[in-house]
Amino acid sequence: MYSFGDEQLAPANGIELCYQEIGDPDGEPLVLVMGLATQMIAWFDDFCRLLAERGYRVIRFDNRDIGRSTKLTSAGVPSKVDLLLGRRATAPYLLRDMAKDTVGLLDFLEIDQAHVVGASMGGMIVQQTAIDHPRRVRSMVSIMSTTGDRRSGQPSLKTYGLLLGNPPKTRGQVISRAVKTFKIIGSPGFPFEEDTVREMAARSYDRGHSAAGVMRQLHAIVASGDRTEALHRVQAPTTVIHGTRDPLVKLSGGKATARAIPNARLMMIDGMGHDLPRDLWPTFAEAIDNNAARSRRSAADAAAVRAEHSTDASNPTDHPSPRSA
Numbered sequence: 262m263y264s265f266g267d268e269q270l271a272p273a274n275g276i277e278l279c280y281q282e283i284g285d286p287d288g289e290p291l292v293l294v295m296g297l298a299t300q301m302i303a304w305f306d307d308f309c310r311l312l313a314e315r316g317y318r319v320i321r322f323d324n325r326d327i328g329r330s331t332k333l334t335s336a337g338v339p340s341k342v343d344l345l346l347g348r349r350a351t352a353p354y355l356l357r358d359m360a361k362d363t364v365g366l367l368d369f370l371e372i373d374q375a376h377v378v379g380a381s382m383g384g385m386i387v388q389q390t391a392i393d394h395p396r397r398v399r400s401m402v403s404i405m406s407t408t409g410d411r412r413s414g415q416p417s418l419k420t421y422g423l424l425l426g427n428p429p430k431t432r433g434q435v436i437s438r439a440v441k442t443f444k445i446i447g448s449p450g451f452p453f454e455e456d457t458v459r460e461m462a463a464r465s466y467d468r469g470h471s472a473a474g475v476m477r478q479l480h481a482i483v484a485s486g487d488r489t490e491a492l493h494r495v496q497a498p499t500t501v502i503h504g505t506r507d508p509l510v511k512l513s514g515g516k517a518t519a520r521a522i523p524n525a526r527l528m529m530i531d532g533m534g535h536d537l538p539r540d541l542w543p544t545f546a547e548a549i550d551n552n553a554a555r556s557r558r559s560a561a562d563a564a565a566v567r568a569e570h571s572t573d574a575s576n577p578t579d580h581p582s583p584r585s586a
Contacts, residue, residue: 263313265306268329271322273365274358279329280322280366284313289399289553290372291317294363296381296405297482298475300328300465308537311546317553320370324386325354325362326474328465338473339480341425347483354477356382356485360389364397376553378402380537381510382482385409388518391499392491400556401495402549404502405535407514408521409487414514419445423509424479428472435470436462443536446509450532451540492521498555499525500548504533526552 265283281301291312293304301321312319323330336353343351363386367375376399379387384406391398407414416424423445429438439462440455447453499522503515512529519527528548533541 263310265309270329271366271369273363273369274361276325276331276333276362278322278325278331278362278366280320282318282320283309284317284319286318288313288316288318290367290370290375291319291549291553292363292367292375292377293319293321294377294379294383294386295321295324296379296383297478298327299381300468302328302464302468303461303537305537305539305542308542308546311542312549315546315550317376320366320375322366323469324359324383324478326471326477328469330469332469332471332474333477334473336477338476344425344476344480344483347486349484349486352477352480352484355481356385356389357393359386359481360393363387363390364394367397373397374399376400376402376549376556378404378549379406380404381406381535382478384518385482385485385488388488388492388495389485391495391497392488395494395496398497400498400553402500402502402552403515403518404537404545405504405507405510405515405533406501406518407510408489408492408517409482409485410489410517411487413517414510416510417508420509428475430472432463432466435466438462446507446535448504448532448534448536448538449506451538454539457539489517489521492518493523495522498552498559500528500552501525502528502530502545502548504535505529505531506533507535509535 263283265281268279268281270277270279295303301323304321309319326332374397377387384403387401391401423442429435436459440458443458501515501519503512519525
């Protein structure tokens with residue numbers, strides 16, 4: 262059975278990212294990007310093993326301002342007005358900077374191209390990576406995410422308090438808030454694992470909790486604007502996964518993402534909310550693998566075309582000269 266290597270720090274885009282790897286070091290690289298306020302360990306070990314068993318070199322990492330990656334404490338905390346208005350001028354960084362972080366990690370690991378998978382804000386980051394750094398992305402899976410267009414994917418009213426409420430301060434308050442949050446945003450069609458939520462919240466607090474960092478991440482989301490037009494240029498094979506019962510990023514966000522990206526496939530999952538239920542891990546792994554296979558077929562087709570052109574060039578067909586008038 263595959264197991265994770267030690268957590269390590271990588272210099273990337275002027276900061277340090279904490280990352281881990283699992284799987285065949287010679288396998289196709291597959292990078293997992295997590296969402297708002299969520300550390301890399303939320304890509305559960307057993308889910309990552311499902312991907313490793315399919316032959317991938319799986320890489321997960323803490324985004325900036327969370328976990329054991331660099332926290333930009335000198336940037337302070339955005340005001341609620343800045344968040345509500347999405348003021349770009351006061352944002353210390355944007356999603357495009359977090360995309361550069363991802364590419365910086367690939368650079369450090371000497372990886373030219375990778376399959377990328379992102380959940381929620383992580384979906385936004387991998388979208389931006391495919392937009393800004395298309396040659397680095399072999400395939401993309403965007404889970405429970407959206408395009409940044411404020412006309413789609415907006416949270417339901419019951420979730421606004423979770424986003425803009427006063428952050429918890431103590432370890433116990435953080436754990437209690439996590440349970441409350443996932444009771445609201447989790448998947449009603451699948452079992453709620455309260456003990457697992459509590460354990461993950463406790464581990465995350467102990468690894469590197471930062472309420473201010475979460476607010477800066479949220480500011481990056483709202484200040485980054487609409488990616489719809491730019492997504493029209495994405496050529497990487499893409500699958501969009503979204504739950505029909507997601508109250509934090511409504512299903513319209515997933516539909517808008519799939520519409521924006523040429524030839525994207527939309528997978529709507531009944532009963533899924535804004536989390537990654539254990540019962541769906543095999544479904545996610547299969548979808549990620551199938552999407553990666555599309556990139557391999559595309560590469561094989563392109564190689565065949567190049568070979569055909571090369572053969573044609575080396576064996577030109579003689580054509581009669583045009584007759585004089």
